[in-house]
Amino acid sequence: MRALRFWVGLWDLREHPRSLALVRILMAAVLLWDLARVLQLDLVVPLFGPLEAGGLGHPTGRKRPPVLYELLPATEAGAFAAVLAAAVLSATLMVGLLPRLSAALLVLLLAQLALVLPPADRGIDMLVRNTLVVLAFSRCGDTLSLGARLRTGSWLGRADALVPAWPRLLLITQLVVLYFAAGVSKVASSWTPFGGWSALYVAMRDPAFARIDPTLLDQVYPLTQLGTVATWLWEWGAPLLLLACWYRNTPDRPGRLRAWFNRVSFLHIYLLVGAIFHVGTHLTLQLGIFPFAVLALYPAVFRPDEWRRWGGGLRGRLGGPGATEGAERGRMRDANPSQGPL
Amino acid sequence: MSWGEPGPGLWPWVRAGLISIVLFAQLADALPLPTLSKRDLRHPVAQQEVKRWTRRLNDWGVEITRAEVIERGLAMGNGANGFRKAVLRPWYPLRRVTGTGQSWGLFAFPEPHAGRLVVRGRAVDGDWETLFSAPDGDGRLGERLRFRRVRGIYDDAGDRPKPGTLWRRFSRWVATEVFAERPDLDEVEVRIDLIHVLPPGGGEADPDRVYHARLELRSELVPASAPAAP
Numbered sequence: 001m002r003a004l005r006f007w008v009g010l011w012d013l014r015e016h017p018r019s020l021a022l023v024r025i026l027m028a029a030v031l032l033w034d035l036a037r038v039l040q041l042d043l044v045v046p047l048f049g050p051l052e053a054g055g056l057g058h059p060t061g062r063k064r065p066p067v068l069y070e071l072l073p074a075t076e077a078g079a080f081a082a083v084l085a086a087a088v089l090s091a092t093l094m095v096g097l098l099p100r101l102s103a104a105l106l107v108l109l110l111a112q113l114a115l116v117l118p119p120a121d122r123g124i125d126m127l128v129r130n131t132l133v134v135l136a137f138s139r140c141g142d143t144l145s146l147g148a149r150l151r152t153g154s155w156l157g158r159a160d161a162l163v164p165a166w167p168r169l170l171l172i173t174q175l176v177v178l179y180f181a182a183g184v185s186k187v188a189s190s191w192t193p194f195g196g197w198s199a200l201y202v203a204m205r206d207p208a209f210a211r212i213d214p215t216l217l218d219q220v221y222p223l224t225q226l227g228t229v230a231t232w233l234w235e236w237g238a239p240l241l242l243l244a245c246w247y248r249n250t251p252d253r254p255g256r257l258r259a260w261f262n263r264v265s266f267l268h269i270y271l272l273v274g275a276i277f278h279v280g281t282h283l284t285l286q287l288g289i290f291p292f293a294v295l296a297l298y299p300a301v302f303r304p305d306e307w308r309r310w311g312g313g314l315r316g317r318l319g320g321p322g323a324t325e326g327a328e329r330g331r332m333r334d335a336n337p338s339q340g341p342l
Numbered sequence: 343m344s345w346g347e348p349g350p351g352l353w354p355w356v357r358a359g360l361i362s363i364v365l366f367a368q369l370a371d372a373l374p375l376p377t378l379s380k381r382d383l384r385h386p387v388a389q390q391e392v393k394r395w396t397r398r399l400n401d402w403g404v405e406i407t408r409a410e411v412i413e414r415g416l417a418m419g420n421g422a423n424g425f426r427k428a429v430l431r432p433w434y435p436l437r438r439v440t441g442t443g444q445s446w447g448l449f450a451f452p453e454p455h456a457g458r459l460v461v462r463g464r465a466v467d468g469d470w471e472t473l474f475s476a477p478d479g480d481g482r483l484g485e486r487l488r489f490r491r492v493r494g495i496y497d498d499a500g501d502r503p504k505p506g507t508l509w510r511r512f513s514r515w516v517a518t519e520v521f522a523e524r525p526d527l528d529e530v531e532v533r534i535d536l537i538h539v540l541p542p543g544g545g546e547a548d549p550d551r552v553y554h555a556r557l558e559l560r561s562e563l564v565p566a567s568a569p570a571a572p
Contacts, residue, residue: 009347011361012354041486046515056495056511111441117507120491121441123448129441156523166361173365175370178446183449185374188387189394198541199452205539207476208459208497218542286477 010169014162018307020140021096022299023171027131028094030293031106035087048116049079057117068112075182085109093135096145103136124290130174131297172245173298176238178294179274183235191232197225209285227280234273241270245301247314271298370429372444373488378419383412385501386455457485457534459496463520463527468535470531473520483519499534517558528560 023246027041038044049055050069053076060074072078086109093102107129114121114129141147148157189195190202201224204210204217217224244267247258261267275298278291348354382388392415396408430437437443461474461483473479474487486492495512499505517530533555538548 005348007362008358011358012348037489038491041482041489043486043489043492048489051511056508056515107440107442111439114441115438116406117495120494122490122494123440123446126441126443126445130444133440133442166357177369177444181372181374181444181446181449185447187374188451189391190452190454194394194398196541196544198544201541202452202454202456202539206453206456207537208456208493210477221542251385286488286490286493288493290490329344331432 002120011166013165013169015165015168016161016304016308017142017157017163018144018304019299019302020135020138020163020168020171021142021144022100022307023131023136023168024096024140025094026142026296026299027128027135027293028090030289030296031128032087032090033292034289035083035090036081039087043130044083045076045116047120048083048113049076049117050074053079055079055116057120059116066112066115068109069115082109082113085115093132096147099141099145099147100136100138103132103140107132107136122288122290124288124293126176127174128293131171134167134170134174139163140167168300171243171297171342175294175297175301176241179235179238179241183238186232186235191228197228200224200228200231204284209287211284211286220289230273231277234270234277237270241267241301244270249303269302271301273299310342367430367433368444370426371433372564373426373447374447374450375422375426378415379423380416382419383416384503387451387453390454425479438466453501454539455548456539457497457499457501458537459499460531460533460535461487461516461520462531464529465526466528471527473530475526475535481523483516483523486519487516496534499554502554505556507540510556513556514558514563518563521560521564530558532558534558 036045045054046056048057050060051058052060052074060069068082069078072081086106086249089102089109093099093106110125110129114125142161142163143157144155145157146155149155168303186199188199190199191197201217201221204212204224205214223236244261247261248267250258251262275295278295281287282291379386383392392408392411396406396411399406399411455554459474459476460472461479462470462472464470474484477488478484479487493507498508502509513532516532520527520530534553536548536551536553540547
């Protein structure tokens with residue numbers, strides 16, 4: 001019964017919406033960028049238009065056509081209307097104008113667009129939609145938003161705002177599931193010593209993703225082997241992120257492992273390695289928005305009070321208005337690191 | 343609020359129950375179960391893996407043939423597939439509406455027989471000119487073909503024994519774009535070159551193979567313009 005009460009209590013925690021707002025802004029910005037690229041490259045009709053209008057997919061010819069082309073005309077104009085609507089909703093989500101409605105409508109629209117030409121819909125698009133569903137149920141617009149500005153007169157909203165923390169906890173879980181499932185799926189021999197740890201090298205030579213000249217790649221082959229091992233270990237180690245979050249929030253409890261995790265800032269090291277990994281893959285592989293959309297989830301791992309502390313510290317260094325107050329608040333939070341869930 | 347102490351009322355319990363159901367379904371979806379089918383086994387990477395696993399198991403003293411490895415793999419695959427379908431069936435309508443899921447096989451099987459998209463063009467009786475050879479290609483065509491969503495249309499074309507309808511549409515679209523940009527070209531070839539990637543010191547790579555080559559003609563794709571006024 002105690003464990004059950006703990007479980008229920010965990011999903012009933014409340015906190016400031018700062019971390020969720022950062023995820024909202026970053027994820028919407030990534031999405032907006034992606035849609036802008038579609039428009040810039042004039043790919044709206046090929047990717048999202050019906051066959052009869054010049055699209056590569058044939059959504060209207062399926063047994064169950066997407067609702068999108070029952071509501072909109074199956075024409076070029078219909079495709080443009082859908083993509084422009086997605087861009088507008090991304091923008092309203094980013095600035096925090098009716099963010100929950102924007103996220104909900106956006107996820108439904110993006111799911112419909114995904115049905116038009118399924119091969120053009122990638123794994124990262126699914127991650128974006130998963131995140132949007134969580135954001136649609138969250139109060140991510142209570143701070144750093146136009147909505148907050150209109151309601152309270154401040155972009156930051158109410159300083160003492162408390163909102164349900166479960167959406168942020170779900171986003172942390174999503175990140176862990178993404179990494180761990182990706183790690184466990186890596187069963188090809190090339191990810192193991194039997195295949196000479198050659199997976200990263202082979203992936204980087206794939207013409208669909210390659211960025212680096214093969215001759216150069218041959219010269220740094222041992223580095224790619226090291227990268228293969230590191231990627232594999234790091235992805236398999238993703239559940240440790242949950243443990244590190246738990247230890248961070250219960251620093252006063254006993255245990256050597258807890259003390260060690262907190263002393264070396266395991267959580268921060270893990271995320272730093274992740275950030276380096278994503279930036280590295282962006283520089284060495286053509287992965288589109290993948291690295292940025294995953295990095296957009298990272299703010300969820302940090303507690304709202306951590307963001308406030310860093311914000312206060314930054315304002316203190318810059319000497320801007322409210323610098324002293326911000327830095328002071330940051331120090332106060334430092335004195336009580338267990339505030340805020342996980 | 344202290345840890346483990348839910349707030350008053352029924353709602354925290356209902357919410358925790360709903361979240362638990364969502365988590366269960368999502369984790370079941372994320373489980374990397376070996377959903378192997380006979381079709382998967384036709385893939386060169388799968389055949390290579392079967393060969394390697396048979397040899398490895400034999401080295402470890404397990405007497406097993408390649409056919410037995412395949413048979414057991416398929417049995418496991420069917421079981422895993424059945425389990426996944428049974429658990430996720432109630433979620434299918436919601437998944438279709440929201441486009442959500444948890445399949446994260448990111449570079450699970452890096453492709454040693456990778457497909458390179460090649461686009462070439464020529465004037466009638468002229469020499470072939472390479473316009474795009476993945477990942478290299480200048481201008482708007484290169485930018486568009488490298489865009490992640492467009493890449494999704496062709497990046498596994500080399501895995502398929504038959505090119506399929508989408509490949510034909512894609513080839514015609516690429517050719518139409520080329521003809522619009524390059525009035526001097528009359529023919530466009532779109533194809534996949536299957537290249538064999540081996541790490542340094544990994545032996546001799548298989549020669550490149552051409553897959554799904556399609557020749558598109560301006561006369562078929564671009565309507566003839568009206569004769570110029572005298």
